[in-house]
Amino acid sequence: xxxxxxxxxxxxxxxxxxxxxxxxxxxxxxxxxxxxxxxxxxxxxxxxxxxxxxxxxxxxxxxxxxxxxxxxxxxxxxxxxxxxxxxxxxxxxxxxxxxxxxxxxxxxxxxxxxxxxxxxxxxxxxxxxxxx
Numbered sequence: 001x002x003x004x005x006x007x008x009x010x011x012x013x014x015x016x017x018x019x020x021x022x023x024x025x026x027x028x029x030x031x032x033x034x035x036x037x038x039x040x041x042x043x044x045x046x047x048x049x050x051x052x053x054x055x056x057x058x059x060x061x062x063x064x065x066x067x068x069x070x071x072x073x074x075x076x077x078x079x080x081x082x083x084x085x086x087x088x089x090x091x092x093x094x095x096x097x098x099x100x101x102x103x104x105x106x107x108x109x110x111x112x113x114x115x116x117x118x119x120x121x122x123x124x125x126x127x128x129x130x131x132x
Contacts, residue, residue, distance in 0.1 A: 015044065023073065033077075034070060102126065 022036045042048055106126035113120035 015040075019069075027077075033073065037066075037070060 018040055019037065022040055023033050025031075026033045026036045106122070110120060110122055110125040113125065
């Protein structure tokens, strides 16, 4: 299949329609939407309908956009009463988890740099350990 603008827009429309139908069907039967999206991707991929392209940048862009839509959809479908019992635990775990991960990674970078004679100081090792 040649990817012209028209074919790309048509394929996008088909995939969006399929995702809407799949998400409504999955919600009705209690099947996780993410699992259904995974199977849809496999169906439309090289082993299914045979859609393939060789652009890693396009694949990354499509993946990031798809992940954004999935996360947005999951956030919008989550009810407040489901989150309220675990908000405190989630915030504590995420904050403490980031601090511990940063400390462990920063110290690992610091000690590995000493071992490899790069001699990176703590002030330089910790910014590399920070997420983002």
